[in-house]
Amino acid sequence: MLDLIIRGGRVVTPEGVSELDVGIQGGVIAAMTWPGTLDVEALRIIDAAGKIVLPGGIEPHTHIGIPVPRVWAGRSEVITQPPEAASRAAAFGGVTTFIDFAGNLPITPGETPSTNPIMQQVEERRNAFAGHSYTDFAFHYIMAGAVPPETIGQIGEAIQSGVASFKIFTTFNAARCPYGHLQDIFEQVAHHGGIMAVHAEDDDIVTHMEEKLKREGRDQGYNLHLVHNNISEDIAFRQILRLAYHTEVGIYFVHTTAKEGVAAIAEARAQQQPVYGETLHNYLEFTCEDYKKPGGTAIHTYPAIKYPEDRDALQEGLADGSLCTTATDEYTTYKDVKLSGDTIETVCGGHNGIETRLPVTYTKLVATGRISLERFAAITSTNAAKILGMYPQKGAIAVGSDADIVVFDPNLNKKLTLDDLHADSDYSIWEGFECKGYPVMTILRGKVIVEDGKLLGETSDGRWLSRKVAPGILARPMC
Numbered sequence: 001m002l003d004l005i006i007r008g009g010r011v012v013t014p015e016g017v018s019e020l021d022v023g024i025q026g027g028v029i030a031a032m033t034w035p036g037t038l039d040v041e042a043l044r045i046i047d048a049a050g051k052i053v054l055p056g057g058i059e060p061h062t063h064i065g066i067p068v069p070r071v072w073a074g075r076s077e078v079i080t081q082p083p084e085a086a087s088r089a090a091a092f093g094g095v096t097t098f099i100d101f102a103g104n105l106p107i108t109p110g111e112t113p114s115t116n117p118i119m120q121q122v123e124e125r126r127n128a129f130a131g132h133s134y135t136d137f138a139f140h141y142i143m144a145g146a147v148p149p150e151t152i153g154q155i156g157e158a159i160q161s162g163v164a165s166f167k168i169f170t171t172f173n174a175a176r177c178p179y180g181h182l183q184d185i186f187e188q189v190a191h192h193g194g195i196m197a198v199h200a201e202d203d204d205i206v207t208h209m210e211e212k213l214k215r216e217g218r219d220q221g222y223n224l225h226l227v228h229n230n231i232s233e234d235i236a237f238r239q240i241l242r243l244a245y246h247t248e249v250g251i252y253f254v255h256t257t258a259k260e261g262v263a264a265i266a267e268a269r270a271q272q273q274p275v276y277g278e279t280l281h282n283y284l285e286f287t288c289e290d291y292k293k294p295g296g297t298a299i300h301t302y303p304a305i306k307y308p309e310d311r312d313a314l315q316e317g318l319a320d321g322s323l324c325t326t327a328t329d330e331y332t333t334y335k336d337v338k339l340s341g342d343t344i345e346t347v348c349g350g351h352n353g354i355e356t357r358l359p360v361t362y363t364k365l366v367a368t369g370r371i372s373l374e375r376f377a378a379i380t381s382t383n384a385a386k387i388l389g390m391y392p393q394k395g396a397i398a399v400g401s402d403a404d405i406v407v408f409d410p411n412l413n414k415k416l417t418l419d420d421l422h423a424d425s426d427y428s429i430w431e432g433f434e435c436k437g438y439p440v441m442t443i444l445r446g447k448v449i450v451e452d453g454k455l456l457g458e459t460s461d462g463r464w465l466s467r468k469v470a471p472g473i474l475a476r477p478m479c
């Protein structure tokens with residue numbers, strides 16, 4: 001007797017797309033057979049005829065339940081939406097795992113990064129999410145500022161404890177980690193088998209352009225792409241790539257924004273450097289021209305949305321394999337907070353994105369015939385699982401993997417309204433976006449958590465994931 005059989009769908013597996021029946025037992029995938037040949041009883045049979053059966057979405061980049069800097073919010077004590085709300089939105093959007101952050105990122109000006117032990121900070125975040133998440137979760141560890149040697153000395157222990165990825169910034173005031181410290185961090189992370197998640201911008205160019213635009217009276221928010229610009233991404237990516245080359249560390253570039261970033265990643269991968277690139281789903285749709293519309297900076301996510309040719313290069317990068325993952329940089333606030341600041345220094349980062357990534361990416365790339373269903377599964381789930389150390393437990397419909405599954409209806413067209421979405425927010429940059437295909441059921445470890453627009457999961461369902469990156473991923477580009 002199985003717990004569940006999903007029957008008659010087009011199943012996207014690591015071997016390709018086939019009509020298969022998927023049997024689930026004890027939270028994992030127990031059997032995959034040709035249609036009608038799974039001759040076992042089950043407590044429930046789901047008819048997926050006409051639907052696509054995909055590995056549950058993995059969202060590799062979220063900022064949930066953290067203080068919003070006063071300079072962005074216009075006031076103190078604003079917090080991005082809590083795990084209950086973010087994971088609820090995730091579940092409705094076909095996402096079964098997200099990776100958020102723990103660590104010592106300073107929020108208020110003048111604040112110095114915390115020096116508490118890495119695992120203490122991870123434990124605090126884990127406790128804040130346990131019992132409060134509908135989906136599984138994990139944390140990258142942020143190393144901000146001039147990281148002290150004692151903290152760098154704890155990297156090995158953290159990796160042993162299941163924290164596989166470390167995030168650094170090359171800009172953003174007190175968050176910026178100097179290159180010397182980066183060399184030490186990269187060496188330690190490489191030595192112990194972790195991977196670096198890197199927010200790469202050239203700090204000199206960013207700060208120079210901020211000063212210059214202010215001086216010239218051009219500091220309106222719609223000029224953000226002139227501050228966080230293409231040259232900055234080009235230089236910063238290449239410096240990180242050289243440092244990574246010398247220290248032999250694997251790199252995961254978060255939120256690639258520009259054609260120059262895509263090119264830098266592609267060149268390094270052609271040299272067999274273990275480098276992987278992420279982009280965001282709002283970067284696939286909008287351009288810096290959209291900043292000028294009324295309330296246009298709502299679409300903004302740092303670094304900045306660039307030109308049409310950059311948007312095209314990001315789409316092409318996802319299609320041709322130069323880029324590996326889509327993410328959202330999920331950062332949900334209310335509209336008054338998001339639009340509080342209207343200058344290049346005060347526009348609030350991020351948006352409520354975790355729910356819309358799968359249907360938007362499907363609409364932009366699959367429905368248009370640009371990519372296959374296999375590639376869609378790769379850039380929304382499988383590659384994040386591989387790069388960030390969760391594969392094959394996550395990211396695959398395969399016997400033995402967690403039964404994290406999204407049933408996707410390619411014929412469900414939906415023009416998004418706020419009523420379709422489930423975040424704690426009062427706006428969406430995706431209102432009016434016409435989705436060609438939409439998730440209709442989300443299954444977490446064999447439990448149906450969303451079905452036909454109804455939330456069936458509980459906040460006690462989500463578990464923290466211990467991660468370990470496979471050595472092959474760190475040796476050469478493997479996905």
Ligand SMILES: [Zn+2]
Pocket residue numbers: 061062063329
């Ligand atoms: Zn982020």
